[in-house]
Amino acid sequence: MSHPQQQFNGFRLDFPATLDDAREAVRAVILWLANEKVSAEECQQWELVLAEAANNAVLYATPEQAGHSVRIEATLALDEVEIRITDHTCGFDWPEHVELPEDDESDHGRGLFIISSLTDQASYLRGQGQNVLLLKSKLKTPLPAKENTEETLDLMTAEVASCYETLANIFRLIADAGNDVEPVALATRWLEELRELAGADFLILRMASSDGLLMPLLGSAPSPLNWEAHLDLRSADYIESRAAKTRQDQWFDCGTDFMPADPLLKAGKHISGLTHPLESGGDLAGVLTVGVFQPHWEPSARELNVVRSLGDFLGALLHGLHRRDEANQARLMKRELQIAAEIQRSLLPTELPQSPFVHCAAHLATVGEVGGDYLDAILLADGSMLFVVADVMGKGVPAALFATAFHSLLHSHLDLASKPSALMNRLNQAMFSELDRADMFITAQLVHVTADGQWLQVCGAGHAPLLMSNGRQVQEVSADGPPLGVTADASYQDFSTSFSLHSHVLLHTDGLSDVVSGGGILSRDVLHEWLLKTAAGSTGAVDARDSLHRLHRSAVDASHQQDDATFLIITRVSHSHPSAAHNSLSHAKR
Template identity: 25%
Template sequence: MTEALERQLEEMTAELLDRYEELTVLYELGASLASEFDVDRIAEIAVRRAAEATGAGKGIVALEREDGLYAAALLGAVRLTPGGLTEYVARTGRELLLHEDEPGPDGVARDVADGAVLSVPLAPPGDASPLGALTLATKTNGGRFSAGDAKLANAVASQLAAAVYRSRLVSSLRATEAVRRELEIAAGIQRTLLPSAPPAVEGAEIAALCMPAANVGGDYYDFVVDGDGRVSFVIADVAGHSIGSALMMAMARSILRRELAEGNDPASVLGATNGALFDDLVRSALFLTVFCARFDPATGLLEYANGGHNPPLVRRSGGGHVELDADGAAVGILRDVDFEPGALALDPGDTLLLYTDGVTEAIGPDGEQFGEERLRATFGDLRPQELVDTLYSASRAHAGVGSAQGDDVTLVAVRREETA
């Protein structure tokens, strides 16, 4: 065998051994990371394996997060230097291989003052920015990092980046699922706070509909019937449709029901509600619009008060609409509010409609709102259930087929009937 052939065989053998070592390291690393989802633990495993394979005495895994770059794992007496080599590689995505005492790029400090340094970026799947960097330093034999070391470090970094990306994705999905479950629970609780069905009241026909834009909403309606057959009802809208809005609405419900059950007139009910909720609403940066009324089917008398809510409409049996307006600020805007009492007589066949702004402010494809004019045009001589269903359908049709509902929608209709 010639000397040239022997050298060639030796080189091939060495290359095969290097390749075998690389595959062994990557296989063992992959097996270690497969069932691990703690990001810092993943980084610790990777830097230790990379250091063992390349003969490095020190190592750093730096990862990006919302508050900046941090050291997820450190091996040996080393630290992450602000503005250093590791940060440079993490931010630029450029590999660095420096021999002992070889300076880095201008203005970039060494994370390790002595020895050779090899730093490679952690490139996630796709074309996203680097997740951080893997830095190895100070060969235990005092030598230099080779091109083979750099190749191995890049392979480790690739597996590490994929594991970190997977872990963060899993954590995000778990958090999203947890929030979804919490929202479903909150939505279920909120639905139980609404009446299961309108009350059966002699001399009145009542229907209601409430459709939140999200899992939980800020709209609310309720009915309370007293011993004299009078029915009190309320419709309200807390700004927003978040969990905070829903919690505030639950608080408002307790106060409103208490005041209505005590037989207080609508203006007094709103005054007590504002007094009880004002501080909480201010701290939460929320406010509540609410309309409260009490109706006596026997006499047709409708008493009402308005706290900054959309003025309800009454459609007379002979045609024509009457707007019910009364002075009063939204609950939570002013500490001291005088709610103006209002009254109107309903004749048999007259229908009262209460609604939230989710109906009139539904926006069509052309950017135009459904508006009060369309509301009045749709508010014809319909029975209460048909009326609320028709208005909701008309509002959604205006917004466009398949469009997302932008706000909570609540409708309440009360019609006076003839009594024996």
């Protein structure tokens, strides 16, 4: 049985002195040479040489000598192979000159010729009970330098230690983020820690804005350095903006051609470092700049690993926190809008009141959940009626809150309803300070109709003129004063006019007349024409409301324009005229 023995500097194999074992030994040596990166051509040559040499080592063994094993040893240098075969036979005489036998059919001497021809050196040492055949050949293709195992182990140990350090810091970072720390505070703390780990003099962290156009500064270390608060990615080719646009690391040093206004130059001209893009889920999360106050920076593999790995995780974590905060804010805003919309709906009557002489119908359309338009129709105790249309500047929650305040104050002072100018003055005095503080205002129009329906009193506060038609002509009633909240000592006047039978009155906000339709505007002329036709046909209030709603809807669809639009139609009817149909107030949300 063969007994292989691996050594650090070579290969050794002891095998029985038989031809079969000799062949197995040769195959083992050739396999070892191949594993040691000796070329296939040279392995084939050595296989021919060793087959002859191993055969010679066992052929001359007597039955007693066959019990001794044969040893084959191989060693490799960068440019040479050395193989030694040791046997315990009687041996043979190695000729002084090895030549090919003259007789082509004779095998005697042929093996020695092959051995001598295919090796650079072949020597045979014959001794008492032991013989050694030494074979050497230069490698045609030198072996690659062997890896320095100790150095490799040191590098691997350092890499594992760096990965462990990075992983430990990531766990600490996760724990910090779980303490509900503000993103800025989290970034400030970890940038300082990352600066120390990377052996850097300064760090800058910028996170991408939601629209991807700006990169505001989230934090820096050390904090006293006065970096630009915002970086516009549409601006010049700065180092940081280049890293963001290309999603590739950008190195810089004293030889870099900086743009004159590059924000990094605030740290001086003799700086060097790296700007690394941060990504999260395929999106650009920000950029991290790591630098030193030196002309050149050559970070170690560990320092680069810390910057990239921990920086990437910090960026992704902050990006996720920002997305979470945005989602929470959106949910909160949506809920606030829903509450405001519920409040606004509660201010409106489910149906508008009707009197024996006056019928009315209205439509209110808001953009989104909440708008700034307001309308009301109030049947007073003496049978007269107060009609109100108002428009709070802006939309959303602030507009709804001021509409609520307007509603409450209006209903608190209905004793002044028969004198609209007095009521308007009271509303302005009560709301001026809050509107002025919020830099907002309200336009409004109040119309009081007597119990017999024969007279109107109109008062306006910066609002569009009231339109009135008897079917033959259209009259505009301004009675205008400044909007509520503009002047504390504003003065308002009433305008009185008769309200003849079958006449129609239109009150509306600017969202009705400002709509662009085709190439023009739903102008005063269009509204005049519509009102004249409606009054001439003695159209009921509800039908007139529906007709104007269709006209307005067509204009909105054609212009792709969105705005709150509210209008109120009042008709003068005879006492015997039947009451208006239900659904006198319609709503729409766009």
